[in-house]
Amino acid sequence: MSERLEDFSLNKKIKSKGNLQKVGVVGAGAMGQEIALVVSQAGIDVIFIDLSETRVQEILDRMAGLLDEIINKWGMTSNEKKLILSRIKGSVDFNDLADCNIIIETINTKKKGTSIELRQGVFKKIEAVVHPDAVILSNTATLMISDLSSVLKHPERALGMHFISPVRKVKIAEVVRTFNTSDVAYNCAAKFAKLIGKTVIDVGESPGNITTRSITVIINEACEILMEGIATVSDIDLAMREGYGLQFGPLEMADRIGLDKVLRWMDNLYDEFGALKYKPSPLIKRMVRANLVGKRVGEGFYKYGQGKKQTKAGSIRNLGRL
Numbered sequence: 630m631s632e633r634l635e636d637f638s639l640n641k642k643i644k645s646k647g648n649l650q651k652v653g654v655v656g657a658g659a660m661g662q663e664i665a666l667v668v669s670q671a672g673i674d675v676i677f678i679d680l681s682e683t684r685v686q687e688i689l690d691r692m693a694g695l696l697d698e699i700i701n702k703w704g705m706t707s708n709e710k711k712l713i714l715s716r717i718k719g720s721v722d723f724n725d726l727a728d729c730n731i732i733i734e735t736i737n738t739k740k741k742g743t744s745i746e747l748r749q750g751v752f753k754k755i756e757a758v759v760h761p762d763a764v765i766l767s768n769t770a771t772l773m774i775s776d777l778s779s780v781l782k783h784p785e786r787a788l789g790m791h792f793i794s795p796v797r798k799v800k801i802a803e804v805v806r807t808f809n810t811s812d813v814a815y816n817c818a819a820k821f822a823k824l825i826g827k828t829v830i831d832v833g834e835s836p837g838n839i840t841t842r843s844i845t846v847i848i849n850e851a852c853e854i855l856m857e858g859i860a861t862v863s864d865i866d867l868a869m870r871e872g873y874g875l876q877f878g879p880l881e882m883a884d885r886i887g888l889d890k891v892l893r894w895m896d897n898l899y900d901e902f903g904a905l906k907y908k909p910s911p912l913i914k915r916m917v918r919a920n921l922v923g924k925r926v927g928e929g930f931y932k933y934g935q936g937k938k939q940t941k942a943g944s945i946r947n948l949g950r951l
Contacts, residue, residue, distance in 0.1 A: 649673065649730045649731065649821065649824070650673075650674065650728065650729075650730060651673070651674040651675070651676060651728055651729045651730065652668050652673055652674070652675050652676075652729060652730070652731045652732070652733065652821075653675075653676050653677070653678065653725075653726040653729035653731070653732035653733065653755075653759075654668075654675060654676070654677040654678070654732075654733050654735055655677070655678045655723075655726075655732060655733070655734050655735065655736060655751055655755065656678070656679065656734060656735040656736030656737060656751070657677040657678075657679045657685075657688045657719070657735070658735065658736075658737040659737075659794070659925075660735050660737065660768060660792065660794060660796070661677060661733075661735035661736075661737075661768075662688060662691060662692050662695065663695075663792070663794060663795065663796035663797065664733060664735060664768070664792055664796055665677050665692065665717055666692055666695065666696070666713060666717075666796075666797065667796050667797055667825050667826070668825055669713045669714075669716040669717050670709075670713050670797075670825075671824055671825040671826065672716075673716070673824075673825075674716045674717075674718075675716060675717045675718070676717075676718050676719070676720060676725050676726060676729065677717070677718075677719050677720070678719075678720055678721065678722070678723060678725070678726065679719065679721065680721065681721060682721060685719035685720065685721065686719075688719060689714070689717070689719055692714065692717065693710070693714060696710040696713060696714070697710070699797075723754045723755065723757070723758050724758050726755060726758055726759055727758050727759060727760070728760075729759060729763060730760075730762075730763055730764070730817075731763065731764050731766065731817070731818070731821055732755050732759060732763060732764070732765050732766065733766045733767070733768060733790065734748060734751050734752065734755070734765070734766065734767040734768065734769075734777075735767075735768045736748060736751060737890075743772060743893075743897060744769075744772070745772055745776055745777065748767065748769065748772065748777050749776075749777055749779070749780045752765060752767075752777055752778060752780055752781055752787070753780050753781070756781050756782060756783070756786075761783065762786075763786065764786050764787075764788065764814045764817050764818055765778070765781070765786055765787045765788075766787075766788050766789065766790040766818060767787070767788075767789050767790070768789075768790060768791055768792055769789065769791070770791055770837060770838065770840075770841040770894055771836045771837050771841055771893070771894045771897035771898055771901075772836065772897065773807075773834060773836060774787055774788060774789040774805055774807045774810075774834060775807045775808065775809070775834060778807060778809065784807070784809040784810075785809050785810060785811040785814060786810075786811070786814050787807065787809075787810065787814070788804060788805055788806055788807070788810050788814060788815060788818050789803070789804070789805030789807075789832075789834070789838070790802055790803070790804055790805070790818055790822065791803040791805065791832075791838055791840070791841070792827075793840060794885070794886075800826065800827060800828055801827055801828050801829075801830050802822045802827040802828075802829060802830065803830045803832045803838045803839060803840060804818055804819055804822060804829050804830065804831060804832065805832045805833075805834050805838060806831075806832075806833070806834065807834050808834070836897055836898055836901045836902075837894065837897075837898050841894055841898075842898065844879070844882065845891060845894050845895050845898060845907065846906050846907070847869075847879045848879045848880070848882065848883045848891060848913075849895065849906065849907075849908075849909065849910050849913070850879075851865050851866075851869070851878075851879040851880050851883075852880075852910035852912045852913055853910055855880070855912065855945060856910070856911075856912050856945060858945070862880050862930045862931065862940065862941070862949065863940050865878060865879065865880060866878020866879065866880050866881050880930040880931075881930065881931065881938070883913075883923065883929065883930065884923035884924045884929035884930050884931055884933075885923065885924055886923065887922050887923045887924075887925055888913055888916050888917050888921070888922040888923050888929055889917050889922045891909075891913060892909050892913055892914065892917050895907050895908070895909040895913070896909065912945070915948065916929065916930075916948060919948060921948055928941075930949065
């Protein structure tokens, strides 16, 4: 590997604080867990922060289960699993981030509207306990890092680093520099991304970056095609997978992301740009109201159970139900 831990000095004058020793993850939902596992697999210690001790244990159990799935597919050994988990610790105390060189905010909220104030509060809590040279990243897809970092005493330390699920398989990270971001912070984030096996996509600050702006439009158009009765859910996905080499069709992708999250993305993009292409399809809104938000709850455009995806046989009027 071309990058070394010693290359991560944020300030060459502070030798004792220079090396990448530990990464913090604030908010260990599905994405936070995936990021923590990938970072640990690269040999870096991880501390994640979540809401309660009960939740912390649930997250550790969930990550162990994710690794078991990889082992079952011959992608890892049980010893590798033990090593990865040994480098991951959970906590409810932000003070445990004090010795982290990089902190990644990955909170997820089910509340309607934007999460700007909530994320700003997290940024302030992080800055209050970390070293002055620590870099603060956000995995947000559609909010402006400039808005989030405006509450910091040192906004030059903040960037966006957007990962795409499944983080273990997708080999890119969108790294977003704001007007205030320093070269030192950007270079540190870029080196970190490379160290964990990601190709850096250098993105100018814009809500949605490249990937989210693109995929939301594709999902929205697939919903319009479905509503017009042009093709079924499975045929729309098949056409896009086989025709364009997508890993998942747009409707299955929406299920995997979560339609509630897709709706928030589109609302944020529509508020920012006012372009009709970002205005959420009525079908997406109907499904979110019915809590048919995708794989996480067992049903969206498809049904999910016992590790399998099942096509729904009903009409679009009944959201695919009979």
